[in-house]
Amino acid sequence: MKTLITFFALFFLFSCSQPEPLYKRQLYTFGTLVELTVYGGERQLAEQAFDKVALQLEEMHEQWHPWQSGELAQLNRGIKDGGVEVSASLLAMLKQAGELSASSGGLFNPAIGQLVRLWGFDKEVASEVPPPEAWINTYIENNPRMVDLKYDGNKVSTESRTVAIDLGAFAKGYAVDRVVEELQGMGITNAIVNAGGDLRAFGKHGERPWRVGVRNPRAKGVLASIEINGNESVFTSGDYERFFLYKRKRYHHILDPRTGYPATGVSSVTVIHDNAATADAAATALFVAGPKQWPAVARSMGVSEVMMVDDKGEVYMSPTMEARVKFEGEPPKAIWISPAL
Protein backbone atom coordinates (compact mmCIF):
# COMPACT_ATOMS: atom_id res chain seq x y z
CA MET A 1 0.00 0.00 0.00
CA LYS A 2 2.88 2.34 0.79
CA THR A 3 4.18 1.98 -2.75
CA LEU A 4 0.80 2.97 -4.09
CA ILE A 5 0.60 6.06 -1.88
CA THR A 6 4.13 7.09 -2.90
CA PHE A 7 3.18 6.59 -6.56
CA PHE A 8 0.10 8.83 -6.27
CA ALA A 9 2.02 11.43 -4.26
CA LEU A 10 4.73 11.61 -6.95
CA PHE A 11 2.16 11.62 -9.76
CA PHE A 12 0.31 14.62 -8.31
CA LEU A 13 3.56 16.39 -7.51
CA PHE A 14 4.69 16.18 -11.14
CA SER A 15 1.23 16.99 -12.51
CA CYS A 16 1.23 20.25 -10.57
CA SER A 17 4.62 21.53 -11.73
CA GLN A 18 4.06 24.45 -14.12
CA PRO A 19 5.72 24.38 -17.55
CA GLU A 20 7.85 27.40 -18.34
CA PRO A 21 6.25 30.09 -20.50
CA LEU A 22 6.53 30.24 -24.30
CA TYR A 23 6.89 33.69 -25.89
CA LYS A 24 6.11 34.32 -29.55
CA ARG A 25 6.29 37.32 -31.88
CA GLN A 26 5.29 37.59 -35.56
CA LEU A 27 7.08 40.17 -37.68
CA TYR A 28 6.43 41.20 -41.26
CA THR A 29 9.94 41.94 -42.34
CA PHE A 30 12.63 40.79 -44.76
CA GLY A 31 9.90 40.48 -47.36
CA THR A 32 8.35 37.60 -45.44
CA LEU A 33 6.74 36.52 -42.18
CA VAL A 34 9.27 35.99 -39.40
CA GLU A 35 8.23 34.06 -36.30
CA LEU A 36 10.29 34.25 -33.14
CA THR A 37 9.72 31.69 -30.38
CA VAL A 38 11.44 31.75 -27.00
CA TYR A 39 11.02 29.11 -24.31
CA GLY A 40 11.43 30.04 -20.65
CA GLY A 41 13.07 33.00 -18.93
CA GLU A 42 11.62 36.42 -18.13
CA ARG A 43 8.94 37.94 -20.37
CA GLN A 44 10.73 41.30 -20.32
CA LEU A 45 13.92 39.82 -21.76
CA ALA A 46 12.04 38.04 -24.55
CA GLU A 47 10.10 41.19 -25.47
CA GLN A 48 13.27 43.30 -25.48
CA ALA A 49 14.96 40.75 -27.70
CA PHE A 50 11.98 40.70 -30.12
CA ASP A 51 12.08 44.51 -30.43
CA LYS A 52 15.81 44.49 -31.10
CA VAL A 53 15.60 41.70 -33.66
CA ALA A 54 12.75 43.47 -35.49
CA LEU A 55 14.97 46.52 -36.03
CA GLN A 56 17.96 44.36 -36.95
CA LEU A 57 15.97 42.48 -39.63
CA GLU A 58 14.53 45.70 -41.11
CA GLU A 59 18.01 47.16 -41.38
CA MET A 60 19.46 44.02 -43.00
CA HIS A 61 16.62 43.75 -45.49
CA GLU A 62 17.06 47.35 -46.57
CA GLN A 63 20.84 47.05 -46.94
CA TRP A 64 20.78 43.73 -48.81
CA HIS A 65 18.07 44.30 -51.41
CA PRO A 66 19.78 44.11 -54.83
CA TRP A 67 17.95 46.98 -56.54
CA GLN A 68 16.40 49.35 -54.01
CA SER A 69 18.43 51.98 -52.12
CA GLY A 70 20.62 50.06 -49.66
CA GLU A 71 24.27 49.14 -49.72
CA LEU A 72 23.98 46.15 -52.06
CA ALA A 73 21.96 48.18 -54.57
CA GLN A 74 24.69 50.86 -54.52
CA LEU A 75 27.30 48.19 -55.12
CA ASN A 76 25.32 46.83 -58.08
CA ARG A 77 25.08 50.31 -59.58
CA GLY A 78 28.78 51.12 -59.24
CA ILE A 79 30.46 47.71 -59.45
CA LYS A 80 31.43 48.04 -63.14
CA ASP A 81 32.48 51.66 -62.96
CA GLY A 82 35.64 51.44 -60.89
CA GLY A 83 34.03 49.65 -57.93
CA VAL A 84 32.43 50.61 -54.61
CA GLU A 85 33.69 50.73 -51.01
CA VAL A 86 31.48 48.48 -48.90
CA SER A 87 31.03 48.01 -45.14
CA ALA A 88 32.88 45.26 -43.28
CA SER A 89 29.59 43.38 -42.81
CA LEU A 90 28.71 43.33 -46.53
CA LEU A 91 32.30 42.40 -47.36
CA ALA A 92 32.19 39.41 -44.97
CA MET A 93 28.86 38.38 -46.48
CA LEU A 94 30.15 38.57 -50.08
CA LYS A 95 33.21 36.53 -49.17
CA GLN A 96 31.18 33.79 -47.47
CA ALA A 97 28.79 33.75 -50.45
CA GLY A 98 31.82 33.50 -52.79
CA GLU A 99 33.24 30.54 -50.87
CA LEU A 100 29.89 28.71 -50.88
CA SER A 101 29.48 29.43 -54.58
CA ALA A 102 32.92 27.93 -55.27
CA SER A 103 32.27 24.80 -53.16
CA SER A 104 28.93 24.32 -54.93
CA GLY A 105 30.70 24.33 -58.31
CA GLY A 106 28.78 27.50 -59.24
CA LEU A 107 25.32 25.93 -58.77
CA PHE A 108 24.69 28.46 -56.01
CA ASN A 109 25.59 31.62 -57.89
CA PRO A 110 24.74 35.02 -56.38
CA ALA A 111 26.39 36.77 -59.38
CA ILE A 112 23.30 36.17 -61.58
CA GLY A 113 21.38 39.17 -60.21
CA GLN A 114 20.52 40.39 -63.70
CA LEU A 115 19.07 36.99 -64.65
CA VAL A 116 16.87 36.95 -61.54
CA ARG A 117 15.73 40.45 -62.49
CA LEU A 118 15.07 39.41 -66.08
CA TRP A 119 12.71 36.73 -64.75
CA GLY A 120 11.15 39.21 -62.31
CA PHE A 121 11.79 37.04 -59.24
CA ASP A 122 13.36 39.99 -57.41
CA LYS A 123 9.93 41.62 -57.16
CA GLU A 124 7.08 40.89 -54.74
CA VAL A 125 4.80 39.95 -57.61
CA ALA A 126 6.48 37.73 -60.21
CA SER A 127 6.12 38.22 -63.98
CA GLU A 128 3.54 36.40 -66.05
CA VAL A 129 5.71 35.57 -69.07
CA PRO A 130 9.22 34.04 -69.30
CA PRO A 131 11.89 36.35 -70.77
CA PRO A 132 12.79 35.91 -74.49
CA GLU A 133 15.04 32.91 -75.14
CA ALA A 134 17.61 35.02 -77.00
CA TRP A 135 18.10 37.28 -73.97
CA ILE A 136 18.67 34.30 -71.71
CA ASN A 137 21.16 32.72 -74.13
CA THR A 138 23.17 35.92 -74.51
CA TYR A 139 23.23 36.29 -70.77
CA ILE A 140 24.39 32.71 -70.16
CA GLU A 141 27.20 33.05 -72.74
CA ASN A 142 28.64 35.86 -70.61
CA ASN A 143 28.75 33.45 -67.65
CA PRO A 144 28.85 35.81 -64.63
CA ARG A 145 30.52 34.25 -61.58
CA MET A 146 31.47 35.24 -58.01
CA VAL A 147 35.18 34.83 -58.91
CA ASP A 148 34.72 37.76 -61.30
CA LEU A 149 34.54 40.02 -58.22
CA LYS A 150 37.80 41.84 -57.44
CA TYR A 151 38.57 42.83 -53.85
CA ASP A 152 40.94 45.66 -52.98
CA GLY A 153 40.62 46.22 -49.23
CA ASN A 154 36.97 47.17 -48.79
CA LYS A 155 36.56 48.04 -52.46
CA VAL A 156 34.61 45.61 -54.64
CA SER A 157 34.69 45.82 -58.44
CA THR A 158 34.41 43.68 -61.56
CA GLU A 159 35.36 43.78 -65.21
CA SER A 160 32.45 41.57 -66.19
CA ARG A 161 29.57 43.42 -67.85
CA THR A 162 26.96 40.95 -66.59
CA VAL A 163 27.83 40.48 -62.90
CA ALA A 164 25.23 41.81 -60.45
CA ILE A 165 24.83 40.45 -56.94
CA ASP A 166 21.52 39.03 -55.74
CA LEU A 167 21.88 37.36 -52.35
CA GLY A 168 18.36 35.92 -52.48
CA ALA A 169 19.40 32.31 -51.82
CA PHE A 170 21.71 33.29 -48.99
CA ALA A 171 20.73 36.56 -47.27
CA LYS A 172 17.90 34.97 -45.30
CA GLY A 173 20.23 32.33 -43.85
CA TYR A 174 22.91 34.91 -43.14
CA ALA A 175 20.33 37.13 -41.41
CA VAL A 176 19.02 34.22 -39.32
CA ASP A 177 22.61 33.54 -38.17
CA ARG A 178 23.00 37.19 -37.09
CA VAL A 179 19.64 37.12 -35.25
CA VAL A 180 20.64 33.96 -33.38
CA GLU A 181 23.94 35.63 -32.35
CA GLU A 182 21.96 38.62 -31.09
CA LEU A 183 19.51 36.48 -29.08
CA GLN A 184 22.29 34.39 -27.54
CA GLY A 185 24.25 37.56 -26.75
CA MET A 186 21.22 38.83 -24.81
CA GLY A 187 21.18 35.71 -22.67
CA ILE A 188 18.39 33.77 -24.37
CA THR A 189 19.04 30.04 -24.23
CA ASN A 190 16.06 28.40 -26.00
CA ALA A 191 14.60 29.85 -29.20
CA ILE A 192 13.51 29.30 -32.79
CA VAL A 193 13.96 31.94 -35.49
CA ASN A 194 11.71 31.04 -38.43
CA ALA A 195 12.02 33.38 -41.43
CA GLY A 196 9.40 32.51 -44.01
CA GLY A 197 9.68 28.77 -43.35
CA ASP A 198 13.45 28.55 -42.98
CA LEU A 199 14.67 28.32 -39.44
CA ARG A 200 17.43 27.95 -36.93
CA ALA A 201 16.72 26.63 -33.45
CA PHE A 202 18.85 26.42 -30.34
CA GLY A 203 18.34 25.01 -26.86
CA LYS A 204 15.21 22.97 -26.11
CA HIS A 205 11.50 23.17 -25.42
CA GLY A 206 11.87 22.36 -21.71
CA GLU A 207 12.60 18.69 -21.24
CA ARG A 208 12.15 17.77 -24.91
CA PRO A 209 13.96 18.88 -28.07
CA TRP A 210 12.38 21.39 -30.46
CA ARG A 211 10.13 19.63 -33.00
CA VAL A 212 10.06 20.86 -36.58
CA GLY A 213 7.54 19.79 -39.24
CA VAL A 214 8.75 19.80 -42.87
CA ARG A 215 5.93 20.70 -45.24
CA ASN A 216 5.05 18.32 -48.06
CA PRO A 217 5.97 20.01 -51.37
CA ARG A 218 3.03 18.52 -53.28
CA ALA A 219 0.31 17.18 -50.99
CA LYS A 220 -0.97 19.48 -48.28
CA GLY A 221 0.29 19.22 -44.74
CA VAL A 222 3.45 17.95 -43.13
CA LEU A 223 5.73 15.40 -44.82
CA ALA A 224 8.10 14.64 -41.98
CA SER A 225 9.16 15.71 -38.53
CA ILE A 226 12.68 16.39 -37.31
CA GLU A 227 13.92 16.88 -33.76
CA ILE A 228 16.57 19.54 -33.33
CA ASN A 229 19.80 18.66 -31.53
CA GLY A 230 21.04 21.76 -29.76
CA ASN A 231 21.79 24.40 -32.35
CA GLU A 232 20.82 23.69 -35.96
CA SER A 233 19.27 25.24 -39.04
CA VAL A 234 16.64 23.61 -41.25
CA PHE A 235 16.32 25.21 -44.69
CA THR A 236 14.14 24.12 -47.59
CA SER A 237 14.15 25.32 -51.19
CA GLY A 238 10.96 24.43 -53.03
CA ASP A 239 9.46 25.08 -56.46
CA TYR A 240 6.14 26.00 -54.77
CA GLU A 241 7.50 29.07 -52.99
CA ARG A 242 7.58 31.61 -55.83
CA PHE A 243 6.36 30.71 -59.26
CA PHE A 244 4.09 31.68 -62.11
CA LEU A 245 2.20 29.61 -64.64
CA TYR A 246 2.58 30.31 -68.34
CA LYS A 247 0.86 28.13 -70.94
CA ARG A 248 0.20 25.55 -68.20
CA LYS A 249 3.90 25.29 -67.34
CA ARG A 250 5.27 26.17 -63.92
CA TYR A 251 8.18 28.63 -63.84
CA HIS A 252 9.64 28.80 -60.32
CA HIS A 253 12.31 31.03 -58.77
CA ILE A 254 15.22 28.58 -58.43
CA LEU A 255 17.20 29.33 -61.59
CA ASP A 256 19.87 26.98 -62.96
CA PRO A 257 22.86 29.27 -63.64
CA ARG A 258 23.97 26.87 -66.43
CA THR A 259 20.78 27.18 -68.49
CA GLY A 260 19.22 30.42 -67.27
CA TYR A 261 15.91 28.58 -66.75
CA PRO A 262 14.23 27.22 -63.59
CA ALA A 263 15.93 23.99 -62.47
CA THR A 264 13.96 20.85 -63.32
CA GLY A 265 13.39 17.41 -61.80
CA VAL A 266 13.06 18.46 -58.16
CA SER A 267 10.20 19.69 -55.95
CA SER A 268 12.08 20.49 -52.77
CA VAL A 269 15.38 20.10 -50.97
CA THR A 270 15.77 20.26 -47.18
CA VAL A 271 19.18 20.73 -45.57
CA ILE A 272 20.15 20.60 -41.89
CA HIS A 273 23.39 22.34 -40.95
CA ASP A 274 24.55 24.33 -37.91
CA ASN A 275 25.16 27.43 -40.05
CA ALA A 276 21.96 28.87 -41.53
CA ALA A 277 23.74 30.68 -44.39
CA THR A 278 25.38 27.41 -45.49
CA ALA A 279 22.06 25.54 -45.20
CA ASP A 280 20.36 28.25 -47.30
CA ALA A 281 22.96 28.23 -50.10
CA ALA A 282 23.19 24.42 -50.07
CA ALA A 283 19.40 23.96 -50.36
CA THR A 284 19.50 26.06 -53.55
CA ALA A 285 22.64 24.43 -54.98
CA LEU A 286 21.36 20.87 -54.37
CA PHE A 287 17.99 21.75 -55.91
CA VAL A 288 19.85 22.83 -59.06
CA ALA A 289 22.12 19.77 -58.90
CA GLY A 290 19.10 17.44 -59.13
CA PRO A 291 18.51 13.78 -58.11
CA LYS A 292 21.74 12.42 -59.64
CA GLN A 293 24.37 15.05 -58.86
CA TRP A 294 23.35 16.19 -55.37
CA PRO A 295 25.49 13.84 -53.22
CA ALA A 296 28.73 15.06 -54.85
CA VAL A 297 27.75 18.71 -54.43
CA ALA A 298 26.64 18.16 -50.80
CA ARG A 299 29.98 16.52 -50.00
CA SER A 300 31.89 19.38 -51.57
CA MET A 301 29.84 21.94 -49.58
CA GLY A 302 30.39 20.09 -46.29
CA VAL A 303 26.70 19.30 -45.90
CA SER A 304 25.77 15.84 -44.64
CA GLU A 305 22.04 15.99 -43.82
CA VAL A 306 19.93 16.30 -46.95
CA MET A 307 16.43 15.29 -48.05
CA MET A 308 15.26 15.80 -51.64
CA VAL A 309 11.75 15.25 -53.02
CA ASP A 310 11.81 14.89 -56.80
CA ASP A 311 9.04 15.87 -59.23
CA LYS A 312 7.53 12.36 -59.01
CA GLY A 313 7.26 12.48 -55.22
CA GLU A 314 10.17 10.10 -54.62
CA VAL A 315 12.47 10.91 -51.72
CA TYR A 316 16.29 10.92 -51.70
CA MET A 317 18.15 11.13 -48.40
CA SER A 318 21.60 10.95 -46.92
CA PRO A 319 21.98 8.19 -44.27
CA THR A 320 22.39 10.74 -41.45
CA MET A 321 19.17 12.47 -42.54
CA GLU A 322 17.30 9.18 -42.75
CA ALA A 323 18.24 8.45 -39.14
CA ARG A 324 16.50 11.65 -38.02
CA VAL A 325 13.44 11.99 -40.24
CA LYS A 326 10.06 10.63 -39.14
CA PHE A 327 7.44 10.58 -41.90
CA GLU A 328 4.01 11.83 -40.90
CA GLY A 329 0.92 10.33 -42.48
CA GLU A 330 1.33 8.39 -45.71
CA PRO A 331 5.02 7.56 -46.37
CA PRO A 332 6.58 8.47 -49.75
CA LYS A 333 6.22 5.87 -52.54
CA ALA A 334 9.98 5.46 -52.88
CA ILE A 335 12.92 6.35 -50.64
CA TRP A 336 16.49 6.29 -51.95
CA ILE A 337 19.38 6.47 -49.51
CA SER A 338 22.67 7.90 -50.80
CA PRO A 339 26.12 6.63 -49.76
CA ALA A 340 27.47 8.35 -46.62
CA LEU A 341 28.39 12.00 -47.30
Added chain:
Amino acid sequence: MNRVDYLLAAIVLVVVASAYVIFWGGYLRGDYAVIKVAGKEYETVALSQNIELKVEGALGLSILQIDDGRIRFDHSPCQAKQCIHSGWAEKTGEVLACLPNRVTVAIEGMESHFDSINF
Protein backbone atom coordinates in the same frame (compact mmCIF):
# COMPACT_ATOMS: atom_id res chain seq x y z
CA MET B 1 2.26 -5.06 -1.00
CA ASN B 2 -0.34 -7.74 -1.72
CA ARG B 3 -1.89 -8.88 -4.99
CA VAL B 4 -4.67 -6.27 -4.89
CA ASP B 5 -2.07 -3.52 -4.59
CA TYR B 6 -0.21 -4.84 -7.62
CA LEU B 7 -3.45 -5.01 -9.59
CA LEU B 8 -4.39 -1.46 -8.57
CA ALA B 9 -0.95 -0.17 -9.44
CA ALA B 10 -1.16 -1.86 -12.85
CA ILE B 11 -4.58 -0.32 -13.55
CA VAL B 12 -3.38 3.15 -12.52
CA LEU B 13 -0.33 2.82 -14.78
CA VAL B 14 -2.46 1.87 -17.78
CA VAL B 15 -4.90 4.74 -17.15
CA VAL B 16 -2.09 7.28 -16.75
CA ALA B 17 -0.22 6.01 -19.80
CA SER B 18 -3.30 6.12 -22.04
CA ALA B 19 -4.27 9.56 -20.72
CA TYR B 20 -0.79 10.75 -21.64
CA VAL B 21 -1.11 9.41 -25.19
CA ILE B 22 -4.63 10.83 -25.60
CA PHE B 23 -3.84 14.31 -24.30
CA TRP B 24 -0.20 14.90 -25.15
CA GLY B 25 0.93 12.48 -27.83
CA GLY B 26 -0.10 12.07 -31.46
CA TYR B 27 -2.49 15.00 -31.28
CA LEU B 28 -2.08 15.95 -34.89
CA ARG B 29 -5.34 17.66 -35.80
CA GLY B 30 -5.71 21.18 -34.47
CA ASP B 31 -8.66 22.32 -32.40
CA TYR B 32 -8.86 25.96 -33.40
CA ALA B 33 -7.38 28.60 -35.69
CA VAL B 34 -5.88 31.81 -34.38
CA ILE B 35 -6.38 34.56 -36.99
CA LYS B 36 -4.17 37.62 -36.86
CA VAL B 37 -4.21 40.81 -38.93
CA ALA B 38 -0.93 42.76 -39.05
CA GLY B 39 0.37 40.74 -36.10
CA LYS B 40 -2.65 41.57 -33.86
CA GLU B 41 -5.08 38.88 -32.82
CA TYR B 42 -8.31 39.22 -34.81
CA GLU B 43 -10.30 36.15 -33.89
CA THR B 44 -9.93 32.58 -32.65
CA VAL B 45 -12.31 30.08 -34.24
CA ALA B 46 -12.97 26.42 -33.51
CA LEU B 47 -12.29 24.08 -36.44
CA SER B 48 -15.28 21.95 -35.47
CA GLN B 49 -17.76 24.21 -37.32
CA ASN B 50 -18.36 24.58 -41.07
CA ILE B 51 -18.38 28.30 -41.76
CA GLU B 52 -17.01 31.07 -43.94
CA LEU B 53 -15.20 33.88 -42.25
CA LYS B 54 -14.59 37.36 -43.65
CA VAL B 55 -11.40 39.01 -42.41
CA GLU B 56 -10.65 42.66 -43.16
CA GLY B 57 -6.94 42.94 -43.96
CA ALA B 58 -4.61 45.65 -45.23
CA LEU B 59 -5.82 45.35 -48.86
CA GLY B 60 -9.37 44.19 -48.39
CA LEU B 61 -11.43 41.13 -47.51
CA SER B 62 -9.85 37.70 -47.19
CA ILE B 63 -12.44 34.94 -47.03
CA LEU B 64 -11.52 31.91 -44.96
CA GLN B 65 -13.38 28.63 -45.24
CA ILE B 66 -13.57 26.19 -42.36
CA ASP B 67 -14.76 22.73 -43.29
CA ASP B 68 -14.37 19.29 -41.74
CA GLY B 69 -11.76 20.39 -39.19
CA ARG B 70 -9.69 22.23 -41.80
CA ILE B 71 -9.25 25.85 -42.84
CA ARG B 72 -8.14 27.58 -46.05
CA PHE B 73 -8.05 30.90 -47.88
CA ASP B 74 -10.96 30.82 -50.30
CA HIS B 75 -10.82 34.38 -51.65
CA SER B 76 -8.12 36.99 -51.35
CA PRO B 77 -7.63 40.54 -52.62
CA CYS B 78 -3.88 39.95 -53.15
CA GLN B 79 -2.32 39.61 -56.61
CA ALA B 80 -0.23 36.46 -56.34
CA LYS B 81 -2.88 34.32 -54.52
CA GLN B 82 -0.11 32.33 -52.80
CA CYS B 83 -2.40 32.06 -49.76
CA ILE B 84 -5.04 30.26 -51.83
CA HIS B 85 -2.42 28.00 -53.47
CA SER B 86 -1.29 26.90 -49.99
CA GLY B 87 -4.55 24.97 -49.64
CA TRP B 88 -5.91 23.51 -46.41
CA ALA B 89 -4.31 23.55 -42.97
CA GLU B 90 -5.45 21.25 -40.20
CA LYS B 91 -2.52 20.24 -38.03
CA THR B 92 -1.29 22.08 -34.98
CA GLY B 93 1.65 24.32 -35.80
CA GLU B 94 0.62 24.85 -39.43
CA VAL B 95 0.43 28.47 -40.54
CA LEU B 96 -1.32 29.95 -43.58
CA ALA B 97 -0.45 33.48 -44.50
CA CYS B 98 -1.45 36.18 -46.95
CA LEU B 99 1.50 38.53 -46.65
CA PRO B 100 0.11 41.35 -48.87
CA ASN B 101 -3.15 41.41 -46.91
CA ARG B 102 -1.31 40.88 -43.59
CA VAL B 103 -3.57 37.99 -42.58
CA THR B 104 -2.20 34.88 -40.85
CA VAL B 105 -3.97 31.77 -39.65
CA ALA B 106 -2.20 29.54 -37.11
CA ILE B 107 -3.58 26.15 -36.14
CA GLU B 108 -3.37 25.39 -32.45
CA GLY B 109 -4.33 22.44 -30.34
CA MET B 110 -4.19 21.12 -26.79
CA GLU B 111 -0.45 21.10 -27.17
CA SER B 112 1.25 21.99 -30.43
CA HIS B 113 2.61 18.94 -32.20
CA PHE B 114 5.27 21.01 -33.91
CA ASP B 115 7.11 24.01 -32.53
CA SER B 116 7.80 25.36 -36.00
CA ILE B 117 7.09 24.49 -39.63
CA ASN B 118 9.81 24.37 -42.29
CA PHE B 119 8.90 24.93 -45.94
